[in-house]
Amino acid sequence: METRAKQGESLARSAFLLALDPRKERLTQRGELGLLLRAAALAELLLAGNLADESGRARALTAPAAEPGSLRAVVWEQIASSPPRSWRRWVRKDKGKAVGVVRDELAAARMISVERRRVLLFPVERITARKAYLSRRLAERVGRAVRGGGPVGRLDEDVRVLAALAAAARLRTVVPSRREARPRRDRIRQLSAPVEPIVTALRRSVDEARSASAAG
Template sequence: MKPRTTTQQGESPPRSVFLLAFDLRKERPANRRELGYLLRAAALAELMTSGSLADESGKARAVTAPADPGPLQAAVWEQIAGSPPRSWRSWIHKDRSQAYRLVRDELAAARLIRVERHRVLLFPVERVTPRKPYLSRRLAEHVARAVHGGRPVGRLSPDVRVLAALAAAVRLKTVLPAREWHLHRRRVEELSAPIEPITTALRQNVEAAASSDAGG
């Protein structure tokens, strides 16, 4: 029997992205500002690679309803199927906070993370802790190897390839230091090819948000 890849051990792309983005050393998600974008993009990537969505002149087009989608994937599908065609960038930008909550609650229900809530000076504070930290560590190892180019892109697990492409679009710090991502630009282009409209839109959203913050 063929061994299951790390991302196939019960983890959809949004769930894998959430676990991959968790910084075990700092005990909190890395790239927190971009995580909502990243989760929405992961849901879109899953729907696209499974044939539920297609790219039509830079816009997402609903093709067929997904079978047994996760909560975020179901929400994204319903939005796209019930709306006029819109750009991938607009779908990644939409409802980012909800995306975080849906995936967080899904992982908590699966007992893969622990969510603790308390108040500090009357302000609500949330602490998220992985119950199986080795999953985050192993995902980071698989994705880093995919980016470094140890194997031809065509021989990589499709799930790992998608994760690597999405991580590259936001320069995810749990995979590589931000300053090192540019060294792998050509490899990232190969990894991103199957979901290029999504990774391009994700990168544009992140860059626009950074520019807005700098201008503010």
């Protein structure tokens, strides 16, 4: 996909850009974003044949051709050095670090600029997409994939998977509310098919995070 290639050829990087609110110049749902980014990295590894699903567990196969220190490389190394464990475990592991890793990848690739300052002693990041039109185009394509308008089989694989992951995470820049996602359950299920165990793990992890947050 042309848009994705220009954004760094990474599902995790594209997912980060989808979560960036261009008007507020900050990330939406930052507390849950690490789950989405980890799931995106896992999905990319599964689709590329670097990982396999073994009865609901992730098993490492061949090493990816990924930049050392990238989220994809980090995730694969963690799985390769461990016995097969559930997808849910790998979606949740080190989720807090994932946002910083992908942010730094995008900044190094000059896809975003990051301005750090303090407001009332609290650190604040202002994140700006350097090529905002590419981010908007990607968001439009992913949003259309969720809403329908064409057979799922005709979608580019990365758009299809990003749409499934964004819906599972209920990413507000793509799916504004659960009510909007409800009538599209069958569509989302079709979108999720290539990476279904990861989408399920992400959805459950996001639900758990929200329940824990609501409980205080």
